[in-house]
Structures are given as C-alpha cells and as structure tokens.
C-alpha cells in the first residue's frame with residue numbers, strides 16, 4: 543500500500559505482512575512479527591517492494607490511487623467493491639469500465655447492502 547493509504551488506515555493490518563511504499567518515510571526493514579504475525583516494512587520504490595515480496599504466493603495491492611495507477615494493469619485478479627453512493631472523493635480507482643472489460647473477465651458478482659462486489663480474472667492473452 544502507499545503511504546497515504548497506510549496513514550488513512552492509521553495502523554498496520556493485523557496478522558499479515560504490511561508492505562508500504564514511501565520515498566519520505568525512513569526505510570525500515572521488515573519488523574519483528576507481533577505475537578499475531580503482523581509486520582511492517584517500508585520500501586522507496588515499487589521495484590524494491592516487488593522484489594522483497596517475490597517469494598509470496600499471493601500479493602494484495604490495496605491502494606491508494608497512485609499505487610493502483612502503477613499496478614492495476616499488471617494484476618492477475620481484481621476484487622472490486624462498488625458502493626452505490628454519489629459522494630465526491632479525492633482518490634479514484636484509475637481503470638474505467640471499458641478498460642476493465644478489455645483486460646479482465648468477470649468471474650463472480652454479489653450484490654447487497656448498497657454494494658456490488660465483483661471479482662475479475664485477467665483474460666487469456668490480456
């Protein structure tokens with residue numbers, strides 16, 4: 543996740559490895575795990591973060607906008623929640639519907655509680 547997203551969450555996500563991108567935060571190597579397995583690390587480039595995470599079987603990119611812009615087109619899968627609301631915002635998911643449908647196919651969709659949760663898988667050759 544980007545530094546902005548980490549700041550907006552306010553604490554590391556528990557029970558997992560938190561990889562944060564920042565050129566301004568002091569670089570820290572992976573911290574010693576808390577009792578529940580939570581760790582934090584900070585990398586100054588996407589390449590350094592991807593290299594550090596290369597042994598992970600699954601890597602979740604959780605934003606924000608700037609990080610999605612750098613990574614969305616490389617993702618194997620997308621898990622998108624659309625909230626039915628008209629609020630203004632200052633950060634957006636950077637891929638429009640046409641690009642989504644061009645590169646990814648829907649594999650599942652669920653609706654409820656004012657939200658639609660859609661899973662996508664990259665199309666063969668996409």
Ligand SMILES: NC(=O)c1ccc[n+]([C@@H]2O[C@H](COP(=O)([O-])OP(=O)(O)OC[C@H]3O[C@@H](n4cnc5c(N)ncnc54)[C@H](OP(=O)(O)O)[C@@H]3O)[C@@H](O)[C@H]2O)c1
Pocket residue numbers: 543544545546547548550551563564565566567585586587588604605606607608609610612633
């Ligand atoms: N609705 C959702 O699903 C969702 C998900 C995630 C986030 N959000 C929201 O999105 C907002 C944050 O998005 P954002 O675009 O403003 O911020 P962001 O992407 O979370 O973080 C941006 C910061 O990340 C660092 N960064 C990004 N790319 C980097 C790279 N290649 N190498 C090194 N550092 C890099 C930079 O930090 P430095 O300035 O320290 O160098 C940059 O200023 C928040 O309001 C958050 O709540 C929403």
